[in-house]
Amino acid sequence: MSEEIIAFHNLHLPNEVRVFQIPRENIRVWDDNYMVYDVKMKDSLGNDFIFRHYSFYDKWFEVNITLDESGKLITERGPIDWSYNCDICTPCFSTGTELYNLDLELDILVNQDGQNYIVIDEDDFENVVNQGLLSDDERIGARKGLESLIELIESGNLQPYLESVCSFTDLIRLSDTIPHQILQLSDVPLIDATKRRRLYGKRTQL
Template identity: 35%
Template sequence: MRDFDYHPDEPDVRVFGVPESGVLVRTDEMYLGQTREPVVGEPTAAHLVLRHYAFADEWFKLNATFDVDGDLIETGAIGEMFAVNCDVSTPLTWVGADATAVDLFLDVLVSADGSYRVIDRPEFEEACSRELISTAEAEHAEAGLTRLLHWVTTGRLQDLLADVPGHVASQAPAPLPFSRAPMSDVPAVAPYARSTW
């Protein structure tokens, strides 16, 4: 399947391909997929499992990293490591078998111990001032951030991540090649035309 991820400050749409064997949940309400990715800077044999969660009724999506045994792990530079990258975004919208969402710039990086930091507030404010996202989307982004932080601080995020049995990580396939699509191919995320605008 394809996961279309539009960043409004880019001219085209990011396309992440996930083999069917990597799709763990595909319902009207949720998408959960996983792929096995090489660890940057490590020998070619070193891999991690990237698990992506998107929701039809939430204004955020999650990208969590696990080892091949299914244990949550941190990645990133020393002093800036995190286990879950939470993107404030428009809710999951299905177009046929393809998932779509629009990134709304705000991010929350969550460590394995549950501590977190909110990043990219200046980028969000600039996107609002440049009208890259609508006033309604900006309001929903702020509410989505509040709801996301509630998930983090109450343990709901950690419970969600623990729902998938550990052995499932070892079954993660390699991703399909990354690509980009012109906006005309993904009208569901187009400015002014998308349902959340």
């Protein structure tokens, strides 16, 4: 029997859909509130590390982190030294093994302490708004998502919240780097603007 694959569709406006093929065994948590997966990767020196992704059915953001094999956060350099890459996005929705969300351009990078942060790509967000590529609900949701995420960070609860969903040291059952492909929006009609806004936050079993 072939291994079940979960297809995660991430729309980057205006038309690029990035599809990540995630083996079921890499899924850490998947219920009506969260979807978390891990991927084993290698750095430039050939050392293994773990990429972890947190998606939410009820929040307008997602979080990516990298961990060493003991579950310790890895820090990367950028506008600040950061360990959390938080994307403002729509709540995810799913049908069977197909999962979807829309990247809303705004991003927050957060230091390893979980409290020092910087908001980036605000110009990109304003560009998609000015081009009329977002609905009013998506535009408002993005700002609310940014506010709620900043509140979570400034309260010192970012790491405790993520660990309550899935502990950083829970790193079993890992596969190698997952494949992905690039599709056009026309290839994925379910995430078209006329359909997606009615589906955010919903999880439908086939």
